[in-house]
Amino acid sequence: MxxxxxxxxxxxxxxxxxxxxxxxxxxxxxxxxxxxxxxxxxxxxxxxxxxxxxxxxxxxxxxxxxxxxxxxxxxxxxxxxxxxxxxxxxxxxxxxxxxxxxxxxxxxxxxxxxxxxxxxxxxxxxxxxxxxxxxxxxxxxxxxxxxxxxxxxxxxxxxxxxxxxxxxxxxxxxxGVGRAMEDELQARLRMLSAVETSLLTGASGERRTLVSLDVTAQGRAVIAVGNLTSADYVTFFIPGMYVGVAEQLVDWTGNAETSLIEQQQWLDRLDLEGDVATIAWIGYQTPSVVNIAGLDLAYQGRDVLTGSVQGLDAVRSVTGSAQGAADPGPYVSIVAHSYGSTAAMLALQENDISVDALILVGSPGSPATSVDDLKVTDHNVWVAAADTDPVPRSGVFGSQPLDADFGATRFSVRAMGDPITGERLDDITGHVYYFWPGTTAVRNTALIAIGQGEYATTDASNLSEAKALAR
Structure with missing residues (x-):
C-alpha cells in the first residue's frame, strides 16, 4: 500500500x-x-x-x-x-x-x-x-x-x-535552490566562465578549439590553439599542482599561445616551413597541498594524457588516409611542469605512446630511472630548473631528471642575450615562471618543440657569454 x-x-x-x-x-x-x-x-x-x-x-x-x-x-x-x-x-x-x-x-x-x-x-x-x-x-x-x-x-x-x-x-x-547548492552552482559557473574566456581568440589570431570538457566537480578542460588536424608541430602543455580550470585555464591557454607565437617566429627566422598548434591541457585533477605527496592523481594524468596523444595519432591517420596519402603525423612534444612532469613520464614509461621531444621543468622526479625508460624518439629528453626552485631538490617521486646519470639534456633558464637575435631574455626565479613571455625558458622550449634543440642554450653557454661581457 x-x-x-x-x-x-x-x-x-x-x-x-x-x-x-x-x-x-x-x-x-x-x-x-x-x-x-x-x-x-x-x-x-x-x-x-x-x-x-x-x-x-x-x-x-x-x-x-x-x-x-x-x-x-x-x-x-x-x-x-x-x-x-x-x-x-x-x-x-x-x-x-x-x-x-x-x-x-x-x-x-x-x-x-x-x-x-x-x-x-x-x-x-x-x-x-x-x-x-x-x-x-x-x-x-x-x-x-x-x-x-x-x-x-x-x-x-x-x-x-x-x-x-x-x-x-x-x-x-x-x-530556487538551497544555500549549499547555490554556492556549488555558482562555483561551477565561475569554472565554465573561465572556459568561455579561454576560447576567445588571442594574440596569434589562431582559432581555439575546445578539445575536451568535463563540467563536474572542479572541472577539466583541454583547449588547442591552432589546427591540430593539419599542424606540423604539436605541443602539449601539462600543468602541475594548483592549476585548476576556474583559476588558471585562462593563463594556461595564454602560455600555450605564447609558445605558439615563439615557435612560429623561430620557424620563420630559421627559414623553416610548418604550422604550429599548442594544447593547454588540464585533462586531470591537479593536486593541492593535501594530496601532493601521492601518485594517484599522476596515474590519472598518465592515462588521460595517453588517450589524448593516441587521439591525435588516430585523427591524423584517418585524415591522411581520407586524403589518399599517409599522414606522417606532426612532430609531437610534451612540455610538462612540476607534478605534470611526473604524470607525463609515467605515461611515456608505462603506456603505449611515444613522442618526439619531452621537456621537463621544475620536476619532482618519477619512477623512471633514465631516458632509456621513456618512449621518446632518440632519447630527446630535455630538463631545466631555476636555481631558486625548491621542487626538483625534493626527490619525492623517485629519480631526478636533472641528475647527469638520468641522461636528459639540460637547457638554460637563466638571463641571457639571445645569440641569434641579440634580444635580452629574462631568467626564472622560483617554481612557476617557466612560461613567462620574454624569458630564456620560453625561447629554449620553443626551439626544442620544433625540433631545433641544437639552438637551445645551456648554462655553459650562458657562462661563456657572462665572461665575454665581463671582459
Whole structure:
C-alpha cells in the first residue's frame, strides 16, 4: 500500500523541468530531449524491465540476445565501447532520450572507459554523416570527449555542451535552490566562465578549439590553439599542482599561445616551413597541498594524457588516409611542469605512446630511472630548473631528471642575450615562471618543440657569454 505514495513523490520530482535538466546535463544530453512525466515514470516503476516503444518506430537490429528476455533497450545497455556507440547511432532522438533516462550507468561507463581512439576513429569514418550529426547534437558531452572523433566535431559538441550546461545552471538558480547548492552552482559557473574566456581568440589570431570538457566537480578542460588536424608541430602543455580550470585555464591557454607565437617566429627566422598548434591541457585533477605527496592523481594524468596523444595519432591517420596519402603525423612534444612532469613520464614509461621531444621543468622526479625508460624518439629528453626552485631538490617521486646519470639534456633558464637575435631574455626565479613571455625558458622550449634543440642554450653557454661581457 506504500508504493503509490512513493510513486507520487518520485514522479513529481522527475517531472520537474529543473531536475530533468540536471539529469540531461550530467550526460551531455539536450534537456529538451528528456520528457520525463508522471505517466512515463509510473510505467517504468511498474514494469522496470519492459520499455514500451511506439509500434511505428523502426527498431535497431541487435541480434540474438545473449542473456535472453528483455527489451531492445535492455540489450543495448549490456553493450559497451564501439558496440554501444553503434546502437546509440541507430536510435531515434526520442529513443536515445529514453535510453539515457533508464540506463544512465551505461553512458557513465562509456565516458569513464571510452573505446580506444583508433576504434573510435574508424567507427566515426564508417558511420553515415547524418547519423553522426544526430548523435553529437543529442549527446554533445559524450561525443565531444571521445578521442578519435575529428577535432572540429568535438569543438562544436563541447561548445554546445558548455552553452547548454550554463543555461541549465541558470535555470536551476532561477527556480530556487538551497544555500549549499547555490554556492556549488555558482562555483561551477565561475569554472565554465573561465572556459568561455579561454576560447576567445588571442594574440596569434589562431582559432581555439575546445578539445575536451568535463563540467563536474572542479572541472577539466583541454583547449588547442591552432589546427591540430593539419599542424606540423604539436605541443602539449601539462600543468602541475594548483592549476585548476576556474583559476588558471585562462593563463594556461595564454602560455600555450605564447609558445605558439615563439615557435612560429623561430620557424620563420630559421627559414623553416610548418604550422604550429599548442594544447593547454588540464585533462586531470591537479593536486593541492593535501594530496601532493601521492601518485594517484599522476596515474590519472598518465592515462588521460595517453588517450589524448593516441587521439591525435588516430585523427591524423584517418585524415591522411581520407586524403589518399599517409599522414606522417606532426612532430609531437610534451612540455610538462612540476607534478605534470611526473604524470607525463609515467605515461611515456608505462603506456603505449611515444613522442618526439619531452621537456621537463621544475620536476619532482618519477619512477623512471633514465631516458632509456621513456618512449621518446632518440632519447630527446630535455630538463631545466631555476636555481631558486625548491621542487626538483625534493626527490619525492623517485629519480631526478636533472641528475647527469638520468641522461636528459639540460637547457638554460637563466638571463641571457639571445645569440641569434641579440634580444635580452629574462631568467626564472622560483617554481612557476617557466612560461613567462620574454624569458630564456620560453625561447629554449620553443626551439626544442620544433625540433631545433641544437639552438637551445645551456648554462655553459650562458657562462661563456657572462665572461665575454665581463671582459
Amino acid at each position: 506504500g508504493q503509490p505514495d512513493v510513486l507520487v513523490d518520485v514522479t513529481t520530482i522527475l517531472s520537474t523541468p529543473v531536475v530533468a535538466a540536471v539529469v540531461a546535463g550530467v550526460f551531455g544530453m539536450s534537456s529538451v530531449l528528456l520528457p520525463v512525466t508522471a505517466a512515463t515514470a509510473s510505467e517504468a516503476l511498474a514494469q522496470p524491465s519492459v520499455v514500451t516503444v511506439a509500434s511505428d518506430v523502426p527498431q535497431p537490429f541487435i541480434g540474438p540476445d545473449p542473456v535472453g528476455g528483455g527489451s531492445s533497450l535492455d540489450r543495448i545497455a549490456r553493450l559497451d565501447g564501439v558496440a554501444l556507440l553503434d546502437q546509440l547511432v541507430d536510435l531515434t532522438p526520442g529513443e536515445r532520450s529514453e535510453f539515457i533516462a533508464l540506463y544512465p550507468e551505461a553512458i557513465g561507463e562509456l565516458a569513464a572507459t571510452p573505446p580506444a581512439a583508433t576504434d573510435v576513429a574508424m567507427w566515426w569514418k564508417r558511420t553515415p554523416a547524418s547519423a553522426r550529426d544526430s548523435l553529437w547534437i543529442d549527446l554533445p558531452g559524450v561525443v565531444g570527449n571521445l578521442e578519435g572523433v575529428p577535432y572540429a566535431v568535438r569543438d562544436s559538441a563541447n561548445r554546445s555542451f558548455l552553452d547548454q550546461t550554463v543555461s541549465d545552471i541558470h535555470a536551476q538558480l532561477d527556480a
